[in-house]
Amino acid sequence: MPSYNRTFDLNIADVDLIEEALRARGRELSRMRLALSEENPAHMESIRVIEQDQRTGEELLGRLHDQKIFYRPRKAVYVGG
Template sequence: MPSYNRSFDLSISDVSLIEEALRARGRELSSMRMALKEDNPAHLESIRVIERDQRQNEELLGRLHDQKIFYRPKSAVYVGG
């Protein structure tokens, strides 16, 4: 059985492109979800699948965000905004 590569060499622009694609996919899923009506029983399974995909998409975006290292000055008090 093949094993997975656990080491990736991605540039900042690569990660940015991945995030853009995930956000575009999120917008697409949202549009698909809005087109379906909850009161139609035929749409219920499709709604569940779309919402599961949306959740996975958002979780992946969150994991990418959590791996970023943001600039914080060490010598002075940081004031965000």
């Protein structure tokens, strides 16, 4: 039985492209959600599916963000902002 590949060879541009695609999908889902009315009972299941898909995408974006290592100078004083 085949197993999953647990190592990936992605560069920064690849990760950036994935993040942009996830953000674009989030915008598309938001537009779809706004087009549906909560007053129409036929739309309620579609709304639940869209909101679940939005949550899944946002969680994935969060996991990608948490894996990044941000630059911080080691010898100088770091001034953020």
